[in-house]
Amino acid sequence: MHNQTQSKKIHIIGIGNTLYSDEGVGVHLLPFLEDALSNYSHVEIIEGATDGMKLLEPVEEADYLIVIDAINAGKPVGELITIRNEEIPQYFGIKMSIHQVGFQEVLFAARLQERLPEEMVMFGIQPESLELGIELSAVVKKRLPELVAMVVEQVNCWSEPSEAV
Amino acid sequence: MANRIVVDPVSRIEGHLRVEADIKDGVIAKAYSSGTAIRGIELIVKDRDPRDVWAFVQRICGVCTSSHALASIRTVEDALDIKVPKNASLIRNIMNEALFLHDHIVHFYHLHAFDWVDVVDALNADPAETSKIAQSISDWPKSSPGYFAEVQNKVKKVVDSGQLGIFANGYWGHPEYKLPPEVNLLAVAHYLEALDWQKEVVKIQTILGGKNPHPHYVVGGMATPLDINSDNGIHAERLMHISQLIDQARDFVTKVYIPDLLAIGSYYKEWTYGGGLNNYLVYGDFPTGDIRDVDTYRIPRGVILNGKLNEIHDIDLKDPEQVQEFIDHSWYTYDGKETGGKHPWEGEQTFNYTGPKPPYDFLDVDKKYSWIKSPRWKEQPMETGPLARMLVGYASGREEYVQIVDDTLKKLGIPLEALQSALGRTVARGLESVLISGWMRKDMDQLLENIKNGDQSTFDKTKWEPETWPKNVKGVGWMEAPRGSLGHWIEIDNQKVKNYQAVVPTTWNASPMDHKGNQGAYEAALQNTPIADPKLPLEILRIVHSFDPCLACAVHLTDLETRESTEIKLG
Numbered sequence: 001m002h003n004q005t006q007s008k009k010i011h012i013i014g015i016g017n018t019l020y021s022d023e024g025v026g027v028h029l030l031p032f033l034e035d036a037l038s039n040y041s042h043v044e045i046i047e048g049a050t051d052g053m054k055l056l057e058p059v060e061e062a063d064y065l066i067v068i069d070a071i072n073a074g075k076p077v078g079e080l081i082t083i084r085n086e087e088i089p090q091y092f093g094i095k096m097s098i099h100q101v102g103f104q105e106v107l108f109a110a111r112l113q114e115r116l117p118e119e120m121v122m123f124g125i126q127p128e129s130l131e132l133g134i135e136l137s138a139v140v141k142k143r144l145p146e147l148v149a150m151v152v153e154q155v156n157c158w159s160e161p162s163e164a165v
Numbered sequence: 166m167a168n169r170i171v172v173d174p175v176s177r178i179e180g181h182l183r184v185e186a187d188i189k190d191g192v193i194a195k196a197y198s199s200g201t202a203i204r205g206i207e208l209i210v211k212d213r214d215p216r217d218v219w220a221f222v223q224r225i226c227g228v229c230t231s232s233h234a235l236a237s238i239r240t241v242e243d244a245l246d247i248k249v250p251k252n253a254s255l256i257r258n259i260m261n262e263a264l265f266l267h268d269h270i271v272h273f274y275h276l277h278a279f280d281w282v283d284v285v286d287a288l289n290a291d292p293a294e295t296s297k298i299a300q301s302i303s304d305w306p307k308s309s310p311g312y313f314a315e316v317q318n319k320v321k322k323v324v325d326s327g328q329l330g331i332f333a334n335g336y337w338g339h340p341e342y343k344l345p346p347e348v349n350l351l352a353v354a355h356y357l358e359a360l361d362w363q364k365e366v367v368k369i370q371t372i373l374g375g376k377n378p379h380p381h382y383v384v385g386g387m388a389t390p391l392d393i394n395s396d397n398g399i400h401a402e403r404l405m406h407i408s409q410l411i412d413q414a415r416d417f418v419t420k421v422y423i424p425d426l427l428a429i430g431s432y433y434k435e436w437t438y439g440g441g442l443n444n445y446l447v448y449g450d451f452p453t454g455d456i457r458d459v460d461t462y463r464i465p466r467g468v469i470l471n472g473k474l475n476e477i478h479d480i481d482l483k484d485p486e487q488v489q490e491f492i493d494h495s496w497y498t499y500d501g502k503e504t505g506g507k508h509p510w511e512g513e514q515t516f517n518y519t520g521p522k523p524p525y526d527f528l529d530v531d532k533k534y535s536w537i538k539s540p541r542w543k544e545q546p547m548e549t550g551p552l553a554r555m556l557v558g559y560a561s562g563r564e565e566y567v568q569i570v571d572d573t574l575k576k577l578g579i580p581l582e583a584l585q586s587a588l589g590r591t592v593a594r595g596l597e598s599v600l601i602s603g604w605m606r607k608d609m610d611q612l613l614e615n616i617k618n619g620d621q622s623t624f625d626k627t628k629w630e631p632e633t634w635p636k637n638v639k640g641v642g643w644m645e646a647p648r649g650s651l652g653h654w655i656e657i658d659n660q661k662v663k664n665y666q667a668v669v670p671t672t673w674n675a676s677p678m679d680h681k682g683n684q685g686a687y688e689a690a691l692q693n694t695p696i697a698d699p700k701l702p703l704e705i706l707r708i709v710h711s712f713d714p715c716l717a718c719a720v721h722l723t724d725l726e727t728r729e730s731t732e733i734k735l736g
Contacts, residue, residue, distance in 0.1 A: 019209060019224050049224070053271050057364040105275070108332075109360050112319060132205040134221075 007042040007160055011062035011117075012151065013055060015048040015069045015103060022127030022140045026068040032148045043155055048103075055106050060115040064158045066151060067103070071124030078139040080147060083122040119158070123150055182675055182714050184687065185527060186705065188696055193705075196684075196691035197530045198675045200537035207514045210665045214631075215241045215657050216384045222653070222667065223382075231264055231370065232646035233667065234382045236653040239456060241384045244640025244657050248455055250622045253386035255612045256373050258451055259407075260380065261644070262605035263369035266414050268647035269551075269598045270366075270422055272713045274352075274359040277591060280707040281429055282344060282352040285337040287320055290350035298347055302424040307358065316354040336701040343432045352429065355421050362421075366414045372403055386624035393616060404613060411609050415602040418595075426595040427576055430588060434579050439587030439708035441690030443472035445553035446542055446673065448480060448652065450645035451604055463604055464645050467557045468542055472585060474560040480542070482641045482652055485511070490538040490668060494530075494677040496520060497538065504680060506541070509654035510639055512666035539679040540668050548686040549649030549673045550712060551594040552584065565603075569596050587690070587711035594713070631660040646670055648713050674712050687712060 012033060018024030030045055037043050046058045048067075059065060067088075071081045088107065110116045125147060128137040136144075186196040206225050210218045219237040223230040235257060242249065249257075292313035299308040323329060336342075344352070373389050374380020381388045390398035449459060449466030459466050467477035481487055489506035492499055498517045499505050507513060519533050528534040541547070558566030559581075573596060574581060583589060615621075628634065634657065642653045649670025656664040676685035684692070690708050697704070 017224060019206065019221075049230075053275060053360070053363055054267075054367050056360060057367075060364075109275075112323060112357065113360060114319070132208065134209060 008063035008118075008158065009061065010040075010043045010064045010066065010155055010158055011046060011058050012037075012043065012066040012068065012155075013046045013048040013058060015050070015055075015067065017050050018134055019132065021129040021131055021133040021135060022125070022137050023070050023130050024134075025070045025125050025127065025136060025140055025144075028136055029068055029144060029147060029151075032144060033151060036148050036152050037155060040155060040159065042159065052103075052105060053109070055103065056109055059106055059110045059117065060113065062117040065117040065120040066154060067120065067122040068147070068151070069103075069122065069124050070127040070130075071122070073124075073126055075126040077126055077128040077137075078143050079126045080143060080150065081122075081124045081126065082150070083124075085120055088120055088122050121154055123147060123154075182687075182709070183528075184691065184705065184709060185530065186691055186702075188699055191695055191697075193691050193694045193696060196688045197528065197534060198537075198677060198685055198687040199528055199535040200671075200675060205514065205516075206667060207512070207665050210662050212661050212663075214660070215244070215655065215662055216629075218655070218662060218665065219382050219384075225667065225669070229646055229648070229651075229669075231260060231374065231380050231382075232644065232651055233653070234380070235261060236642045236644050236646075236651045236667070238382050238384045238642070239644060240640045240642030240653040240655045241657070242456075242640070243642055244638040244655055245384075245628050245634055247385050247625060247628050248457075249386045250620075250625055252391065252612060252615055252620060253389075253623045253625075254452065254456070255608045255615070256387045256389050256623065258608045259411075259605055259612070260370050260373050261450070262601050262608065263366055263414070265601050265647050266418065266598055266605070267363055267366045267370075268713075269594050270359055270417070271363055272647075273422065273426070273591070273594065274356045276713070277710045278352055278356060278429075279332075279335050280703065280710050281342070281433060283337050283339075283342040283349050284320065284332050284335060284353055285324060286342065286344075286346050287350040287353045288317060288324065288346075290317065290346035292317055292350065295347040295350045295354075298428070299351055302428055303420045305420040305424075307354075313350055313354055316357060317350055319357070320353055336703045339701055339703045340697055341436075341703050343436075344429065345432075348428055348432070352425060355425055358421065359417075362413075362417050365410055369407055369410050369414075372399065372407055383624060385626060385629055386622075389623050391616060391621040391623055393621070404616070408609055408613070411602075411605050415606060418598050418602045423595055423599060426592060427573070430577055430592055433588050434577055434583065436588060436707075437583060437586045438694040438704065439590070439690045439711055440585035441688075441692075442546055442548050442684075442686050443469075443585055444542075444545055444547045445469040445556050446480070446547035446549045446650055447553050447557040448482070448643040448645065448650040450643070451601075463600070464554050465558055465561045465563060467561065468547070469553075469556055469560060470545065472582075474556065474581075477557065477560055482643055482654075483510075484508075487543055488540060488652065488668065489544070490540045490666075490672075491679045492533075492538055493680040494533050495535050495538045496533050503533075506544075506680065509641075509652065509666035509668055510656060510664070512654065512664065514666075535677040537672050537676050539676040539685065540673050541679055541683075544679070544681065546676065546679065546683045546685055546689070547673055548690075548712075549670050550590070551597045551647075552590040553649065554645065555593040555596055556584070565600055569599060587708045590711040634660060637663075649673060671714060675714065 014026035014030045016024040016026040018027050048055050073081050125140050128139045183199045187194045210221050219234040222237045223234040225233050293310040295313040296310040370380050392398045393401045446468050449462040449464050451463040452461045454461035485508040489508055491506040493504045496518045498515045499513050559570050637658045639656045644651050652668045654666045674686040678684055694704050
């Protein structure tokens with residue numbers, strides 16, 4: 001049966017700068033996702049780092065998009081945050097994520113081209129430290145397994161039953 | 166009473182910029198440029214294996230990843246006296262050329278164009294008229310009235326939705342916008358086309374470097390697995406793909422970017438502000454031989470002082486008296502002292518913040534006011550970047566430079582001095598793109614030729630093992646990055662990094678005053694510019710953006726009398 005429907009493409013983009021501790025959480029999470037999602041052929045994991053327009057192609061070519069970043073939402077340190085679809089650009093105004101300027105532009109460009117993904121979810125963690133350093137803070141590190149689980153759950157939710165492993 | 170205008174940081178990566186400008190009688194009396202984010206990469210790479218440093222330093226900046234990687238491997242190769250195979254040099258050139266084109270075109274259409282182009286006014290255009298203009302300046306195929314009507318419709322949808330996104334931050338309707346609606350529409354159409362174009366050109370880097378945004382580099386050559394007969398690696402089909410991408414990139418530069426630039430520029434040639442220092446610095450790059458052989462560079466090396474094109478000064482990056490970074494107005498100490506200059510090999514990264522406690526209204530510009538140091542060449546401030554490169558190339562009498570510059574001046578009907586302006590900087594970036602796209606073709610042809618002749622080597626391993634290295638060595642790696650001359654200095658001791666310093670283009674251009682009170686390039690460029698409306702400082706954006714600062718910034722406008730503050734983000 002599962003050859004009946006062409007599975008939809010899910011792109012996961014991790015953004016952040018790994019030189020500034022928790023700022024890089026979106027990138028630090030990717031190896032764990034590679035492991036957790038290694039059997040999902042319709043999922044592509046992209047290291048977005050601090051890139052701007054170069055991320056337009058992975059955004060436009062996704063049917064479903066997951067973005068992972070450090071999000072400053074004024075929440076307790078280490079809190080997990082989920083933002084969906086239209087809410088994502090709206091948070092621009094209050095500068096929740098350090099990379100939203102660059103990434104916001106990418107989303108806007110995709111919208112102008114009428115190639116936004118069908119659905120988008122942004123997962124993030126309230127950072128503890130944005131100081132210079134290549135390690136995550138202990139608080140944020142501890143939450144990574146939960147963040148991985150949230151991403152996997154979202155991927156399963158978007159996948160055909162036969163693809164969920 | 167004077168207004169002070171402030172450009173404030175949004176994020177934390179290198180290049181975060183704040184400009185405070187005093188406006189008197191509608192003109193910028195004095196401007197101060199401040200970097201408000203620290204850059205501590207020098208501390209992060211200390212004690213590491215020098216062969217790994219490129220992978221860390223490429224994260225200094227999200228936009229210039231491969232520039233820092235290349236400067237870093239060059240500094241290690243200089244220290245260890247490693248010569249890379251010809252193919253590696255060609256591949257590095259091609260990757261850097263692709264980066265330049267991507268960066269320059271994204272800058273022009275997506276970061277800078279809206280300082281000159283009024284997007285909202287494009288809705289007033291007659292698409293048939295735009296089509297006529299388009300066809301009169303280029304044979305680019307997408308130029309029918311129907312095509313431009315479609316673009317106009319897309320813009321209308323966005324404007325009608327009220328969710329303007331990045332378009333929301335423009336000063337639409339500002340009296341300094343001079344383009345007719347039809348030219349505005351043309352530029353908006355090509356803004357959209359450039360979005361698609363840039364997705365293709367980055368593939369050159371992806372294929373050769375293995376991965377974008379963070380391609381793989383290696384000390385001693387390139388990790389690119391050239392093998393025309395294999396199923397994996399860079400085989401014949403992939404090489405052909407790169408070749409096609411190069412031709413497409415060239416086409417866009419000559420048929421879209423340049424005609425647009427000239428069309429837009431012709432409406433702004435009276436706006437001659439934003440020149441500044443008239444000192445230009447170029448390390449040079451794009452060798453056709455070994456990197457040590459400066460004479461083979463297609464971007465020639467040199468310094469121009471006070472706009473005097475009849476004399477080009479040579480640069481020695483190892484001479485302790487030439488490149489020095491001063492900290493008299495920067496939040497650092499050197500050996501516990503508040504002032505002075507150091508050559509990067511002796512460089513020191515000791516933070517010492519003495520500025521106001523945030524949130525603050527203004528910096529104390531009489532004292533220290535920036536995280537950016539003040540690099541100087543023989544104690545003089547310098548501008549680096551496309552304008553510097555075009556002028557040094559022109560002054561050196563290089564034929565391709567002289568020809569394209571003279572030809573462009575003639576088309577625009579402006580004298581050579583007019584290039585020393587914000588518009589001139591923007592034009593120089595375009596002209597440079599033409600030259601670079603030509604070199605990219607030549608480098609690729611040479612690479613294909615070498616491979617055809619059986620040379621597939623890209624890596625020299627003779628000095629890969631640390632046991633082969635001297636106990637203590639120093640090196641410097643230089644390159645031209647899209648924004649200007651980039652240098653990385655290293656000291657290797659006992660196989661580890663003992664000291665590392667990067668002096669980046671934005672540090673030259675955005676530097677604060679130095680020990681002699683000389684302003685940096687942004688500061689000098691802003692001075693004496695009339696500001697039509699201090700609440701909408703379009704002129705400041707034009708000038709600062711013409712240097713292509715790394716990231717988006719936010720402008721704070723603060724009126725001293727009312728303490729009213731508006732925040733405007735810039736793309």
